[in-house]
Amino acid sequence: MTDTTTGDPPAGAVPGHPGTDRVHAGARWAFVGLLSRDIAVLWRNKGEFLGRTVIQPLLFVFVFTYVFPKIGQTIPGAAGTSFATVLVPGLVAVAAVFSGITAVGLPLSVEFGATREIEDRAMAPCPVSVVALEKVAYGALHGLASALVVFPLVLVVPVTPVTVHVANWALLVVVLVLACGIAGALGLTLGTVVKPEKIGLMFAIVVLPLTFLGCVYYPWQQLAAVRWLQVLVLLNPVVYVCEGMRNALTPFVPHMATWASLGAMVLFFALLLGIGMARFYARIVT
Amino acid sequence: MSAAIEIEGLVKVYPGPPAVRAVDGVDLQVHEGETFGLLGPNGAGKTTTVGVCTTRVRATEGVARVAGIDVAAEPTRAKAHMGVVTQFNTLDRSLTVRQNLYYHCRYFGMSRRRSHQRAEELLERFRLEDRAIGMTIALSGGMAQRLQVARAVAHRPRVLFLDEPTAGLDPQSRIALWEVVEELKAEGVTVLLTTHYMEEADNLCDRVAVVDHGKVLVLGPPAELKRSLGAETVITLHLADASGLVPRLEALPGVVRVEPATEGLRVLASSAGGLVPQVVEAALPHGLADVAVTEPTLETVFISLTGRELRD
Numbered sequence: 358m359t360d361t362t363t364g365d366p367p368a369g370a371v372p373g374h375p376g377t378d379r380v381h382a383g384a385r386w387a388f389v390g391l392l393s394r395d396i397a398v399l400w401r402n403k404g405e406f407l408g409r410t411v412i413q414p415l416l417f418v419f420v421f422t423y424v425f426p427k428i429g430q431t432i433p434g435a436a437g438t439s440f441a442t443v444l445v446p447g448l449v450a451v452a453a454v455f456s457g458i459t460a461v462g463l464p465l466s467v468e469f470g471a472t473r474e475i476e477d478r479a480m481a482p483c484p485v486s487v488v489a490l491e492k493v494a495y496g497a498l499h500g501l502a503s504a505l506v507v508f509p510l511v512l513v514v515p516v517t518p519v520t521v522h523v524a525n526w527a528l529l530v531v532v533l534v535l536a537c538g539i540a541g542a543l544g545l546t547l548g549t550v551v552k553p554e555k556i557g558l559m560f561a562i563v564v565l566p567l568t569f570l571g572c573v574y575y576p577w578q579q580l581a582a583v584r585w586l587q588v589l590v591l592l593n594p595v596v597y598v599c600e601g602m603r604n605a606l607t608p609f610v611p612h613m614a615t616w617a618s619l620g621a622m623v624l625f626f627a628l629l630l631g632i633g634m635a636r637f638y639a640r641i642v643t
Numbered sequence: 644m645s646a647a648i649e650i651e652g653l654v655k656v657y658p659g660p661p662a663v664r665a666v667d668g669v670d671l672q673v674h675e676g677e678t679f680g681l682l683g684p685n686g687a688g689k690t691t692t693v694g695v696c697t698t699r700v701r702a703t704e705g706v707a708r709v710a711g712i713d714v715a716a717e718p719t720r721a722k723a724h725m726g727v728v729t730q731f732n733t734l735d736r737s738l739t740v741r742q743n744l745y746y747h748c749r750y751f752g753m754s755r756r757r758s759h760q761r762a763e764e765l766l767e768r769f770r771l772e773d774r775a776i777g778m779t780i781a782l783s784g785g786m787a788q789r790l791q792v793a794r795a796v797a798h799r800p801r802v803l804f805l806d807e808p809t810a811g812l813d814p815q816s817r818i819a820l821w822e823v824v825e826e827l828k829a830e831g832v833t834v835l836l837t838t839h840y841m842e843e844a845d846n847l848c849d850r851v852a853v854v855d856h857g858k859v860l861v862l863g864p865p866a867e868l869k870r871s872l873g874a875e876t877v878i879t880l881h882l883a884d885a886s887g888l889v890p891r892l893e894a895l896p897g898v899v900r901v902e903p904a905t906e907g908l909r910v911l912a913s914s915a916g917g918l919v920p921q922v923v924e925a926a927l928p929h930g931l932a933d934v935a936v937t938e939p940t941l942e943t944v945f946i947s948l949t950g951r952e953l954r955d
Contacts, residue, residue: 386752393749483719
């Protein structure tokens with residue numbers, strides 16, 4: 358749809374679409390507008406984006422797969438592979454999922470609680486759910502960008518050999534899409550639930566446990582040695598993202614069955630999306 | 644006459660405990676092109692009424708239509724016809740001044756080219772060109788509010804909602820904003836304004852609804868509301884002790900009514916000619932500290948109706 362006239366559209370109208378078409382056109386345009394706004398802000402802050410995406414995984418692989426082997430403190434990997442290989446899917450998964458929190462959750466929490474900026478975006482001519490879905494889409498794109506930035510890093514930095522083999526590209530695409538969807542939906546949920554003054558606390562009590570107990574640094578099957586923990590971590594969505602990624606990138610490392618990781622990812626995505634959308638609506642419309 | 648905003652039997656109860664009946668049966672019709680004021684103290688239900696009209700608050704009972712569209716049934720269509728300035732600064736702090744306008748146009752379906760043009764037009768018109776590439780956080784209160792109004796009218800809405808638009812602004816910025824509203828009015832934009840500044844309602848509005856406790860107490864053009872008091876002069880007396888004075892004042896020729904005021908009494912009179920010396924003479928034995936003679940204002944109307952001042 359283009360702006361075909363030289364003048365302005367009639368008051369409130371989306372150009373070219375009279376009547377009820379306007380609603381759908383409006384929703385689509387609002388979505389595109391909101392997304393382009395978010396991408397413009399990301400582009401302006403690209404240095405910041407790189408810094409915050411790269412530092413944590415870079416330090417991790419640098420210390421554990423570069424420094425440790427050099428000083429003789431090697432951590433063994435699983436099933437005859439190096440620890441560096443075990444880390445690849447985990448760190449890529451974590452980069453994707455947690456960028457949803459930084460890209461959507463943190464700003465949204467502030468926009469709802471402190472600055473009330475969200476109140477203006479809620480007046481865009483589209484259903485409130487479209488404003489929420491746009492945030493999920495942006496979180497997903499941001500997650501994908503983070504995964505792509507982190508992936509070469511975890512391949513190149515380690516001194517120990519890293520082996521990655523994608524046997525099934527379709528699986529990788531599905532896992533990536535679901536991981537990014539979870540990133541956006543998790544960001545939406547946390548952004549609508551957590552008050553801005555509790556963000557620090559959220560990192561301590563949500564993000565850190567999700568990471569350390571998310572099968573990022575070890576395959577889930579190895580946890581059989583600590584059976585209660587192996588069962589408990591099944592509540593953590595990050596586990597399935599890491600296991601799915603492990604399945605797609607390093608299929609020779611023990612990993613959860615495809616149906617289990619994909620199925621759980623779909624469930625967690627639907628759950629987080631449902632909670633996030635409901636909370637978003639409840640905070641906009643009283 | 645066509646109505647730009649129609650509110651029928653509007654009730655909003657915020658569930659408690661304790662449940663709050665913020666709007667308690669409001670009926671209003673705002674005509675096309677009219678500047679309409681909701682005047683009342685904080686907590687009178689003004690913002691909730693605007694919230695319902697702007698799709699942000701779900702009515703417990705009743706209907707609100709903007710540009711003929713039921714806002715509860717078709718919020719998306721209704722939103723396309725309205726611009727909203729809330730009482731908080733909701734500017735996008737991650738964007739520049741120009742981008743705030745540009746992206747707003749994009750949300751409303753304008754093309755990139757048209758959005759750029761419109762942003763430039765608005766920057767010029769609202770005298771914000773110098774600040775175009777600056778971030779909104781650096782704007783003064785008055786400029787931020789001008790930008791909010793510019794953004795709210797960027798998509799040329801038929802109805803503009805201004806919720807306490809000048810709260811917290813310095814007098815100069817307030818007058819500058821009034822000029823902006825006058826200009827929009829001249830262009831035919833319907834404006835619904837909430838305020839607890841009676842001068843604002845008096846200066847800007849074609850009609851005013853005085854509201855309190857979620858109800859419309861009286862509605863009409865400001866001049867008419869003031870006339871309804873039946874008084875042309877208000878004499879406010881600051882007294883140490885008003886006891887026994889009321890009947891004496893009421894007996895004076897030309898006195899319409901005598902009401903208690905914060906620090907004494909308020910005498911409403913049909914005309915001031917020769918009356919003030921008599922009132923002063925009568926009040927002197929009661930510890931008269933000060934006397935003020937004014938014309939009736941909308942505040943006087945509010946006080947007469949509620950016995951309270953607007954900014955209690």
